[in-house]
Amino acid sequence: MIYKRYLQNFDTKKDDVVIFDVVIIGTGIAGMYTALNIDKRIKVAIITKKTIQNSNTAIAQGGIAVPIGNDDSPDIHYMDTIKAGSGLCNSKMAKILVSEALINIEMLIKMGVPFDLDDENKIVLGQEGAHTKKRILHAGGDATGRIISEHLGAKLKLAENITIFENTFLVDIITIGHAAVGVLLKQKGKKFILFSKYIVLASGGYGYIYKYTTNPEVTTGDGCAAAIRCGAKVVDMEFVQFHPTVLFHPMNNSFLISEAVRGEGGILYNSKGERFMSNYHHLAELAPRDIVARSIFFEMQKTNSKNVFLDVTHLDKEFIKRRFPNIYSKCIKIGLDITKERIPVAPAQHYSMGGVLSDENGKTTVENLFVCGEAAGTMVHGANRLASNSLLEGLVFGRRIAQFINNHQLGSLKIISIGYKEERGNDNLNIISEAELLREKMSFQAGIIRINGxxxxxxDFIINRIDYLKNKKLQNLKEIEFYNMLTVGYTIVQAALMREESRGSHYRYDFPQQDDINWKKHLIFSLNGWEVIDKNA
Structure with a gap:
């Protein structure tokens, strides 16, 4: 059903082709960190859809989970990760994640990333939901992602072996047989090809296929869709994480109110002024985020309201302003003083556990194609990501990819003749309205609560649109982007239909119980169809 490729009849003239050793798609923490860990003698191209600071990393507030406290250990961090993942975490990958956390943080510190320190010059450790220990590192209070992104971006620009391509769109991955050899790109109306010995997808998630999301507009699943088209397998696509507390305000419905706010003592109240989380879980506000998100959803239904409220007014005013400067200033700008008023919040799509299937070195099922960060399906998060493990995942597996490339340099690359058919846009498509309709349907029909009908x-809606578009001439980037959204949406919805149980972030109203007997398994999709594998197989 999904097979549209854009590589036909393209005349590979000399000016249309550039050769690199490594091409990296994406400039979040995973892409930038991978590039900076690659041997300086290796020629690297890094591609970003907009600018190098336009990513989920740049707006990440939470922090990085690292087991460095005196009462903490990788084993405890591992158990917290496994428990949050509702029985579907890959044990091997989870152990790699927690055991290699410290070395990567030490490397960030050497790169100059200024993590928050206390009066004794020790790293401040925060607490978040489902963590049994304080182990969350922050920078700039609630501006961790932005500060890391800016520091890595500055180093990226100084690296002589790295060429940055901004405002550049990934159209397709070029393959010979079952091996990736390059990428077809479009920049300011010009199409060109980068041939490469290795390709790394660090293209982020697909949050923007949901109407209510914390993700930026660039997150339309382009890397994941291109990987599917070139034959790669994807896994765990039904597991989509919804952040419980996203600002619900006429002036902003996408700004994330960090998990750390509840970790520092924030309390949730419904529209009637009643505290409710203890009715749903013994950890109350510190329950795993999928439980908190569903609890808020059910509470909104009970009270017939569009939001609940997060209260920090009982905390010290100066502490709030110091600990959450970004959240405080953002809310002040819309007329909301969080030191005096409760914050109106509601759940929204935030993170994708699933992605392109990869091994411990980031290798996908397509030769020479690697993946890391949110685009990857490492199975490390299982059915529900433990808070602040996402930036850590990008670091750990990004560095592993770089190490593999450093130790396995290929010989000379053979340039082949690639086709690309010059196409005209389709005037009959109203892409903007169609894309918005898809996003609305994804939020309400494949969101926090799901049901067969x-x-x-x-x-049916998605298949209808794909069938219509797959034989049409798509050149306009918005059209290709919409096709990518449909491709990813298909895998999410089909997997959600197939998994007839509730587990982690996937909640079926018609199958409300977790079924370990029949469903302790992973769903994998490729152009050859669906396959089901047992956990850790």
């Missing part, structure tokens, strides 16, 4: 209705 809604999912089937949405799947």
């Amino acid at each position: 809604d999912l089937r209705n949405l799947l």
